[in-house]
Amino acid sequence: MKLLRLIEFLRNHLKAVVAGSVAALVLLAILDAIPFLCDKHHAHTAIEHLPAFWCAFGFLGCALIVLVSKAFGHAGIMTREDYYDE
Amino acid sequence: MSDLWVHPSLILIAGALLLPAIPERLRKGWLLLVPLLVFARIATLSKGTFGEVHLLQFTLTFGRVDALSTVFGYIMALMCLLGTLYGLQVKRAAETMAAWAYVAGSLGAIFAGDLLTLFLFWELMAFSSVFLIWFRGRKESLGTGYRYLLVHVAGGVSLLAGIVLHYHATASLAFVGFNVAHPALPDYLILIGFVLNAAVPPFHAWLPDAYSEATFSGSVFLCAFTTKTAVYALCRGFAGMEILIPLGVVMALYGVVYAVLENDCRKLLAYHIISQVGYMVAGVGLGTQLAINGAVAHAFAHILYKGLLFMGTGSVLHMTGKSKFTELGGLYQKMPWTFAFTLIGGLSISAFPLFSGFVSKSMIIQAGFEDHKLWMGFLLLLASSGTFLHTGLKVPYFIWFGKNHCSKETWEKAAEPPWNMIAAMAVTSFLCIFIGCYTPYLYRMLPYHPVDFHPYTSYHVFETLEILLFTALGFFLLIKKLEPEAKISLDLDWPYRMAGRAFLWFARKPVQATDSAVGEVYRTGGLRGLMSSAADIRVFDNRVIDGAVDGIGSTVRSMGGLFRRFQRGALQENLTIVFAIAAALLIAFLLLA
Secondary structure, three states: OHHHHHHHHHHHOHHHHHHHHHHHHHHHHHHOOOOOOOOHHHOOOHHHHOOOHHHHHHHHHHHHHHHHHHHHHHHHHEEOOOOOOO | OOOOOOOHHHHHHHHHHHHHHOOHHHHHHHHHHHHHHHHHHHHOOOOEEEEEEEEOOEEEEEEEEOHHHHHHHHHHHHHHHHHHHHOOOOOOHHHHHHHHHHHHHHHHHHHOOEHHHHHHHHHHHHHHHHHHHHOOOOHHHHHHHHHHHHHHHHHHHHHHHHHHHHHHHHOOOEOOOOOOOOOOHHHHHHHHHHHHHOOOOOOOOHHHHHHOOOOOOHHHHHHHHHHHHHHHHHHHHOOOOOOHHHHHHHHHHHHHHHHHHOOEHHHHHHHHHHHHHHHHHHHHHHOOHHHHHHHHHHHHHHHHHHHHHHHHHHHHHHHHOOOEHHHOOOHHHOOHHHHHHHHHHHHHHOOOOOOHHHHHHHHHHHHHHHOOOHHHHHHHHHHHHHHHHHHHHHHHHHHHOOOOOOOHHHHHHOOOOOHHHHHHHHHHHHHHHHHHHOHHHHHOOOOOOOOOOOOOOHHHHHHHHHHHHHHHHHHHHOHHHHOOOOOEEOOOOHHHHHHHHHHHHHHHOHHHHHHHHHHHHHHHOOHHHHHHHHHHHHHHHHHHHHHHHHHHHHHHHHHHHHHHOOOOOOHHHHHHHHHHHHHHHHHHHHHHO
16 A cells, blocks of 8 residues: 555654754745745734744644643543543 | 425435335445435526415525525535445435435525525424434433434524514514624524524534534534534624624634543544634624635535544544544554545645635635734634644544554454545545635635635745644644543533433432431321321212212323324434424414414
């Protein structure tokens, strides 16, 4: 099965995959600052003109969602699986 | 009736009724033929008003065909075809019949031109879809189904009460835009009926409860029809109702928060339905042409990618019997194609460029920014990050990669699903990518023209890629925090679930205790006195009471005999009959009042 072989190939070269992904992230943040490539005329607000604004938004948003949700869950919302079985 | 006009729902209902009579060898052909005919019927509908029935002073309109109803009808029929293909090997004919009746309800509501017809089909949806939960056959399925019915009957009552009051106030049953600028009680009651089906908090808890408990193919149907028919009804009736904007934004984030906590992959996807419908509800609240186009486009795209996601996780459930992350993991070796299709669904819902969500979701966000609702735009973008975090990353990672929690039995059972399930996933995947790559296909069907929106600007592509890829970075850095836990999360179904338990406790504890205490008093104190008075009472009893009791007894027995004819034994059927009678009485009241 070719698909399975592709997945295993990527897993066997995990370090290269991780390095490539990190390089892609850095490249994306850099390209964002080049007006010729990323036309910020379409920005909705002034704050979006900050370099790599959406990179920070994505990362911090993700962290915020995970941490706030987990704190909410552990404040008594998450409970044992047989809670309703009694 | 004005002229012969074949209602698409009629084809489905006739197909469903004939299904048990179809010989086994022709059955799969029939299962594909009927939805194909329905799809062809809807694709060839001409615009106009058809199927008008005059009843007393009312005109019931079964076929209002315009741009809005056509696009919803089109996608519902397409999903019916894909869902039936996916569940082709389901042996129980009644399950397919229930699914088709459910779709017929949805199509009937979409093409309804008046509120009474809308209500009838609305209820058909609830009463047919509950069987998709009951047929799972687990101990929990029965209770879940009843809770689902309970909530939808409550919503139906609100809707009907609203319709009755609306008729008395306006003398019209036409299903057109309500007074969103100055809504009155009838408008609010109808709105509650609609938003309950759209799973708007606090009326949302039925959705994750029910959709995670349905059969593997039942969920594929459930995830498409109820909420999106409600979105259609909101687009038609409440476009521009401002309260829907904050409600939609709350929905979008609410689903995301609960998805972080969820351990059951199908329940996680159910929470993400709430999240995604939140975008549509917010779009309806804005009510501008771009926002309504966006809500419709997103409903269209959502039905396909959410169906695909439920097909992928349904395949895992069907093959392994498991749906919890803490009982799965590492399945890429056994089900690589199911992984690939689910990933396409995940990338589509996350609005990756070239996938369907990218060309639909952004339309609503753009409409928010254009209307100077900056908070709405930014919060919906935050919810997009959460969507990718869970559906694009958490679901594929913890089922197909991550730590292998599979038991020996689960691992041995795991394999790619049958050909028809693969085929359904492949076609749906193709459509998700096709919509994302070739925008005219979807944009041409939208209600407002011209569609002045261009998703593939360099800025929008950069914005999306930055948000999503840096969310992925956050996911891998915080992966320890995201490890699934074998727990459930309490939601707003807690009050009515606990109310049932409180009732049982009351029956068991205080009532039983009082009963025992009275018995004790009777035994110790009152026995002797009672014995002497008993003799006198016996005389009275023999002469007076017996005569009366015998008379009542024979009356009750004869009435019992009468009721026995209606009594079918199964509680589900009895409830259905009771609800049907209640609805009939209410409608009779409406017609005669």
